[in-house]
Amino acid sequence: MFAELAIMQLFLDEGWEARWLESYGRGQRNIVCLSEWSDLPYSEQTECPIENESITNMLRGIAELNDGNFNGCWDVLAWKGDRIIFAESKRLKRDKIRDTQTRWLDAALRYGLKPENFLVVEWDGTIDYKYVNRIKT
Structure with a gap:
């Protein structure tokens, strides 16, 4: 399982709507919204578009302010009512926030x-369920 899917699932389990946002291989002005990962190549994954117009308008608005593109868009977007969270997945000691994400x-x-x-x-690649903090609703 990808960490992004695990993060997204935590939000879903708490009643949020969420998508894994991915721009890799889609060009700077496009983004794909995923809700699952099939045992297929990346190019054949099924998109799960965001139907909430205020959320899609927000994404487009941020992209416009980001030189008109989605470069650096954070991994997971979750929303519940008027609450919005962008979550970025980073592997401990192997990954860091990039300039595009800043x-x-x-x-x-x-x-x-x-x-x-x-x-x-x-x-860090391990799961200790005793310490998993659930996202509070």
């Missing part, structure tokens, strides 16, 4: 989101 964050803050709308999730 620019996405800056564009989102200029759009009107707040720092509390962002979450960095560090993982």
Whole structure:
């Protein structure tokens, strides 16, 4: 399982709507929204579009402020009512926030989101369910 799917599932389990957002191989001006991963190549994954117009408008607005593209868009977007969380998955000691992700964050803050709308999730490849913190509703 991809960490992004595990993060997304935690939100879903708590009644949020969520998607894994991926721009790899889609060009700077496109993004694919995933809700699962099939045993198929990336190019054959099934998109699960976001139907909430205010969420899609927000994504487009942030992209416009981000030089008109989705470069650096954070991994998971979750929403519940008027609450929005962008979550970024980082493998402990092997991954770090990239400049493009900092620019996405800056564009989102200029759009009107707040720092509390962002979450960095560090993982190390193991799961200790005793310490898994559930997202509070």
